[in-house]
Amino acid sequence: MAHAFVLSDDSILCRQMPDGWWPLQVQLSPDSNDLSEQAYQVGHVTLHESLAPNHWLSDDSTGNDADDTVDANMAHSFTAHATSAMTYDYAVAHNMTLPIIAESSGNTFVPYRKLMTHLPVALSDQISQAIQLLSWQADTQFCSRCASPTVHADQGERAMVCPICRLRQYPRVQPCVITAITRSNPVTGEMQILLAHHHRHGQQNLPPMYGLIAGFVEVGESLEHAVVREVAEEVNIRVSDIRYVSSQPWPFPSNLMLGFRASYANGDIILQEDELAHADFFDLSNLPRIPPKGSIARDLIDQVAKEQNIDL
Numbered sequence: 001m002a003h004a005f006v007l008s009d010d011s012i013l014c015r016q017m018p019d020g021w022w023p024l025q026v027q028l029s030p031d032s033n034d035l036s037e038q039a040y041q042v043g044h045v046t047l048h049e050s051l052a053p054n055h056w057l058s059d060d061s062t063g064n065d066a067d068d069t070v071d072a073n074m075a076h077s078f079t080a081h082a083t084s085a086m087t088y089d090y091a092v093a094h095n096m097t098l099p100i101i102a103e104s105s106g107n108t109f110v111p112y113r114k115l116m117t118h119l120p121v122a123l124s125d126q127i128s129q130a131i132q133l134l135s136w137q138a139d140t141q142f143c144s145r146c147a148s149p150t151v152h153a154d155q156g157e158r159a160m161v162c163p164i165c166r167l168r169q170y171p172r173v174q175p176c177v178i179t180a181i182t183r184s185n186p187v188t189g190e191m192q193i194l195l196a197h198h199h200r201h202g203q204q205n206l207p208p209m210y211g212l213i214a215g216f217v218e219v220g221e222s223l224e225h226a227v228v229r230e231v232a233e234e235v236n237i238r239v240s241d242i243r244y245v246s247s248q249p250w251p252f253p254s255n256l257m258l259g260f261r262a263s264y265a266n267g268d269i270i271l272q273e274d275e276l277a278h279a280d281f282f283d284l285s286n287l288p289r290i291p292p293k294g295s296i297a298r299d300l301i302d303q304v305a306k307e308q309n310i311d312l
């Protein structure tokens with residue numbers, strides 16, 4: 001049985017559950033089961049199953065069939081894999097059966113940023129994939145070389161092909177490096193981490209949010225070079241002992257965050273004032289407000305803290 005997520009830009013149709021918002025998986029009508037037809041229309045993409053740990057499958061393994069009979073058109077048993085994703089506009093244009101969408105009905109569009117703090121990684125990654133593919137598809141309807149309308153490649157290959165000049169446009173991933181830089185407090189010896197507060201995070205009525213130094217990899221440089229350059233540009237210090245930790249897809253719009261650790265080597269912090277409002281080394285026992293769980297920035301900070309037996 002084919003199921004689809006329903007998206008509107010960076011938001012996904014969700015249902016309020018006791019543990020927060022969860023993506024709804026809309027059951028495609030029987031005559032739309034032929035995805036080989038459906039998938040090649042703008043606004044509808046097929047998804048790969050995420051290979052991340054899919055522990056949401058075993059969390060909720062009872063009563064799935066019963067769930068389906070409660071509401072024949074909705075698959076609100078989250079055990080089903082969504083095999084595709086579509087935009088809300090596509091769903092409406094194709095007369096899909098959708099639930100009532102209003103905050104009061106318990107179903108509404110929720111920004112992905114709010115979901116990633118509590119969804120299992122595999123589900124979160126699948127939604128990230130859906131957001132990126134739908135926006136890639138919307139952005140590649142014309143050939144970027146000769147401006148002719150493009151068509152989907154045959155045989156399930158993810159490419160938009162120009163029928164005139166044969167240019168193939170594939171989904172692109174933009175690599176970004178993000179780095180947790182540590183040192184010992186020069187006075188007390190306590191482990192410290194470099195955190196920076198961006199101007200753009202200063203709009204809310206909350207204490208300022210501090211994150212890690214991050215930036216895009218430029219053409220022609222290695223990931224390690226990008227770490228060194230970004231750190232030097234943003235806070236003017238030198239780092240050593242650069243090592244890769246883990247990565248996270250970040251669909252705003254199609255970044256792949258590559259998480260690194262590094263040690264402070266030398267230099268005084270001088271801010272790149274266009275980007276940063278403040279940056280400093282903070283004792284792990286006395287951190288400012290940091291990014292929420294689910295983000296790679298938080299994972300890196302948590303990893304450093306854990307090594308010092310500190311639970312954040």
Ligand SMILES: [Zn+2]
Nearest residue numbers: 143146162165
């Ligand atoms: Zn062309």
